[in-house]
Amino acid sequence: MNAPLNPVAEHLAGYNFAYLDEATKRMIRRALLKAVAIPGHQVPFGAREMPLPYGWGTGGIQVTAAVLGPRDVLKVIDQGADDTTNAVSIRRFFGRVAGVRTTDRTREATIIQTRHRIPETALREGQVLVYQVPMPEPLFKLEPRVSETTRLHALGDYGLMQVKLYEDIVQHGEVATAYNHPVMVNGRYLMSPSPIPSFDNPKMHMNPALQLFGAGREKRIYAVPPYTEVRSLDFEDHPFRPIRAPHACELCGSTESYLDEVITDDQGGRIFVCSDTDYCAERRGE
Amino acid sequence: MYVSVKGGEQAIANAHAWLAERRRGDAEQPEITAAQIAEQLGLAVDRVMAEGACLDRDLAALALKQARGDGTEAAFLLRAYRNTLPRFGYTAPLDTGAMQVQRRVSATYKDLPGGQVLGPSFDYTHRLLDVALAGQNGEPPPAPLAEAGVEPMPRVTGMLAQEGLMARDTASDAEPPDLTREGLRFPANRALALQAMARGDEGFLLALGYSTQRGYGNSHPFVGEIRMGAVPVEFTPPELGFAIDIGDVVVTECQMVNQFAGNAETPPQFTRGYGLVPGQNERKAMAMSLVDRALRAKELGEELTAPAQDAEFVLYHCDNVESTGFVEHLKLPHYVDFQSELEKLRGIRARWAADRGETP
Amino acid sequence: MQPGFSDPVLDAQSAFRAVLEAMSHPGRIIPVAPAPLPPVPLSPAMGAVALALADADTPLWHDAGAEAGDWLRFHAGSPLAEAPRAMFLLATGTPPALAGLNLGTEEAPQEGATLLLAVKSLRPAGVLRLRGPGIQHETALGVEGLPEGFWAERAALRPLFPCGLDIILCCDSQIAAIPRTTEVV
Numbered sequence: 029m030n031a032p033l034n035p036v037a038e039h040l041a042g043y044n045f046a047y048l049d050e051a052t053k054r055m056i057r058r059a060l061l062k063a064v065a066i067p068g069h070q071v072p073f074g075a076r077e078m079p080l081p082y083g084w085g086t087g088g089i090q091v092t093a094a095v096l097g098p099r100d101v102l103k104v105i106d107q108g109a110d111d112t113t114n115a116v117s118i119r120r121f122f123g124r125v126a127g128v129r130t131t132d133r134t135r136e137a138t139i140i141q142t143r144h145r146i147p148e149t150a151l152r153e154g155q156v157l158v159y160q161v162p163m164p165e166p167l168f169k170l171e172p173r174v175s176e177t178t179r180l181h182a183l184g185d186y187g188l189m190q191v192k193l194y195e196d197i198v199q200h201g202e203v204a205t206a207y208n209h210p211v212m213v214n215g216r217y218l219m220s221p222s223p224i225p226s227f228d229n230p231k232m233h234m235n236p237a238l239q240l241f242g243a244g245r246e247k248r249i250y251a252v253p254p255y256t257e258v259r260s261l262d263f264e265d266h267p268f269r270p271i272r273a274p275h276a277c278e279l280c281g282s283t284e285s286y287l288d289e290v291i292t293d294d295q296g297g298r299i300f301v302c303s304d305t306d307y308c309a310e311r312r313g314e
Numbered sequence: 315m316y317v318s319v320k321g322g323e324q325a326i327a328n329a330h331a332w333l334a335e336r337r338r339g340d341a342e343q344p345e346i347t348a349a350q351i352a353e354q355l356g357l358a359v360d361r362v363m364a365e366g367a368c369l370d371r372d373l374a375a376l377a378l379k380q381a382r383g384d385g386t387e388a389a390f391l392l393r394a395y396r397n398t399l400p401r402f403g404y405t406a407p408l409d410t411g412a413m414q415v416q417r418r419v420s421a422t423y424k425d426l427p428g429g430q431v432l433g434p435s436f437d438y439t440h441r442l443l444d445v446a447l448a449g450q451n452g453e454p455p456p457a458p459l460a461e462a463g464v465e466p467m468p469r470v471t472g473m474l475a476q477e478g479l480m481a482r483d484t485a486s487d488a489e490p491p492d493l494t495r496e497g498l499r500f501p502a503n504r505a506l507a508l509q510a511m512a513r514g515d516e517g518f519l520l521a522l523g524y525s526t527q528r529g530y531g532n533s534h535p536f537v538g539e540i541r542m543g544a545v546p547v548e549f550t551p552p553e554l555g556f557a558i559d560i561g562d563v564v565v566t567e568c569q570m571v572n573q574f575a576g577n578a579e580t581p582p583q584f585t586r587g588y589g590l591v592p593g594q595n596e597r598k599a600m601a602m603s604l605v606d607r608a609l610r611a612k613e614l615g616e617e618l619t620a621p622a623q624d625a626e627f628v629l630y631h632c633d634n635v636e637s638t639g640f641v642e643h644l645k646l647p648h649y650v651d652f653q654s655e656l657e658k659l660r661g662i663r664a665r666w667a668a669d670r671g672e673t674p
Numbered sequence: 675m676q677p678g679f680s681d682p683v684l685d686a687q688s689a690f691r692a693v694l695e696a697m698s699h700p701g702r703i704i705p706v707a708p709a710p711l712p713p714v715p716l717s718p719a720m721g722a723v724a725l726a727l728a729d730a731d732t733p734l735w736h737d738a739g740a741e742a743g744d745w746l747r748f749h750a751g752s753p754l755a756e757a758p759r760a761m762f763l764l765a766t767g768t769p770p771a772l773a774g775l776n777l778g779t780e781e782a783p784q785e786g787a788t789l790l791l792a793v794k795s796l797r798p799a800g801v802l803r804l805r806g807p808g809i810q811h812e813t814a815l816g817v818e819g820l821p822e823g824f825w826a827e828r829a830a831l832r833p834l835f836p837c838g839l840d841i842i843l844c845c846d847s848q849i850a851a852i853p854r855t856t857e858v859v
Contacts, residue, residue, distance in 0.1 A: 049400075
C-alpha cells in the first residue's frame, strides 16, 4: 500500500467511486468474505447489470469494483495480454469511474483482473487476482440444473466428473480437457478454474496471492485464499499434465511460458510467441 | 521479425467514431429525435421499456435511438442505467381492476359487463403495405370519440371464480422476492417467475407459448380476457405513512383460462395462466400467460414433459440481456484456450495414429 | 451522536480490505485505519467492520448497550435480530453459545454468521497455533480476554464444515480473523 494516493476527484462525475453504489459494494463484499471463508464454494450474489455486456467480464468487474481503492494499481489482461481490446476497454472503464492508476506490469499491480490466463510472473502476498468467469459451475456440461448441482456440492458428490474424465481416457487414452480443467479446492469443493489453459492450473496451488472469481451472468462469486491446496482432478495412473506448445517464444526465447500460435502464411507457416505480453517484454528488457 | 498486434485503444476509438456516423445515417435526411421515436415508434419503445425493466418512455426512446433501433441493445442500455438510480422503496401492487381501459377483449363470452373494447389494435387491419405512409402523409383523420363507459369492467376470471369454476389464486401478504436484488433461486415461486417473464425476451416467450399449443405441454387455453390501459401507481413514503398516487403506467394484462382435470381433493375446474407486461404488448402478455400456466404443471400435479414446463430452463434463458451477452461473448478472443485445444488434439491424433501403426 | 466514517466511501473500502486481508491470512493481525470512534464498549475496529459490512439487509445482534445500539442503527441501519437469526454478531462481553448461532446449511453454507468478538489483546505470538487455508505453514497468535472453553466450543463446530461461523477478533483498531476453515490448536 505504498503507491501514491490518486485524487479521487478525477473519477467520472455523476457516478460513485468505482461505479457501483455503496449498498451494492457491501453486498458484494459480504459475498467475497464468505467466499474466502469457504474456499471453492460458489456464493450466490445479486449481480447487477453493468455497462458492459454479460459474458464480457461483468462478474470480474463487479468484484474489482468492490475491492478497488484509490491506492490500488490495476492491471487488466485478456488472453495474457494487456492490449487486447476487451482488456483495454475494461481498463479504460476503471480509469474513468475510479481514477485509479493502471499498469501493464504484473509486479507493480495490486489487483490484476484477468480473462483466461494466470500471469507467468510469480504473484506475491498482498496481490489480488480477479478472474472473469463465464460458467462458475464445473459440472454444468454434465448436469445443467443449478438446483441439482447445488445438491451435489452439498454432498461433495463429484462422481459425475470422475466418470466423465474416465470416459475420456477410455476413448482418447487421456483426459480430453485442455482448458477449464476442474480442480478440487482444499480437498472439499470441485471448482471451475475459469477457462484458463490447463498449463496455468498448477499456479493456483498454494499461490501467495488471493484469487477471487466473479461470474456476473450466473451471479456467483468464489475464491481461493492464499496458500490453499488446489489439485487438478486426475487419476493415479493418468496424472494431470499441463499442456504447452513444444516450442520457444519467437520474441524472447522462453521455453517455460505459455505460447500463442500465430499463423504467418497460408503454407502452414507459424510461429509461437508468449501469451503473457508483460513477461515477454520484461525478458526482452523492455 | 514478428511484431504482435497492438493498438487496441485506437481501434476502439475508431470503431466508436464509425458507429456514431452510421447511427446518424445520411446527413441529407433530418435527424430523428427521441421524442419522435417515443411518439411514432411507441410499440418498439414499449418493448424496450419492458425488457429494459425501466418504465420511462423518454429514456427507452433515447436508448432506441442510441442503439440504432436494436431493441435488445436498447433494453441493455436501459438496464445498465436503472442500476445507477437510487431506490426509494416499493409501490403498492397495481390494481388492474381500476384500469382506465383502452382495450379489453374476451374470447370466452360474446358480451360481458363493461363490453368489449377493440382499442388501437392491428387485429382487423388487412396487412397491406401502405405506400402512402412512406413519405410524410399529413395528419390522419381524427378517430371518433365516444363517451367513456361508466359501467365497471370486472375481470372475467373473477366472474368465473364466483361460480367456483375458476381456481382461486389466493392473495398473499408475504413479501415477494425481488429478482433485481437477489437473482433467481429454485424452486422459484410464481411471483419470481412472473417477474422474470415480465422483463423476459418477447421472442423467447412467444416461441415457448407457441410450443405449448402444439402439444409440448398440456394446454387448452381460452383468452378469458386481455386488457390494456393506464393503471395508477401508489407509493407510501415512510415519512408520510399513507399511500399517494405518483402517476400512471400503461400495462397489458392477459388472463388465460385453462382446463384442469381435478384430483381427489379438488373438483375439476379452470386454472389461470397470467401475463402482465409494461406498455402495450399483447403478444407477449398472451405468450407469458401460456408459459405461466405451463410452469404451474408441477403445482397442479401434471406430468412434466415439455420445455415450457421446466422452470429452470424457462427462467434461466428468458432474459435477453443475459443471453445476448453470453452468446455474443464468443466473438471475444479465445485463442489461449484454442491453442491448448490444438495441442491436445494434435496429441490425441498422434496417439490414435500410433495405435494403428501409422505415422501421423 | 458520534460520527461514523469520515469518508463513507473510501473508509468503508479500506476497512473492507483490512477484513479481506485478515480473512485471507487467518490469525494475522491487521490494522483497520482510518476507523471511526464509536461509543464504548465498541472498539474502533469493531465499529469500522460493522459499518463497512452491515446495512439494512443484514440482521444484527449486539450486546453493546443503548448508546452503541443507537450509533449502529444510525450509521448502518441494520435491523436487530435474536442471536440465532443474526448475520452479524457484535459481542463485547461473553458471546452467545456458538452452536446456537446461524451456521448456514450444506447447500448454503455462506449463510453462516460472522461473529465480531472483542478481546483484550492480540499478539502475533502466543500459545495458539493456526493452520489451514491462507496459512503457509503455521501462524502463532496470542489472544487475551476470551471466555474459558471458547476454543473448545469453536473446535466442536469444525466437523460441520462447510457449515460454520467466521470470527473476527477485534482489539482497539486491530483485527484478526478466524474463518471456519482454520484449525486452532
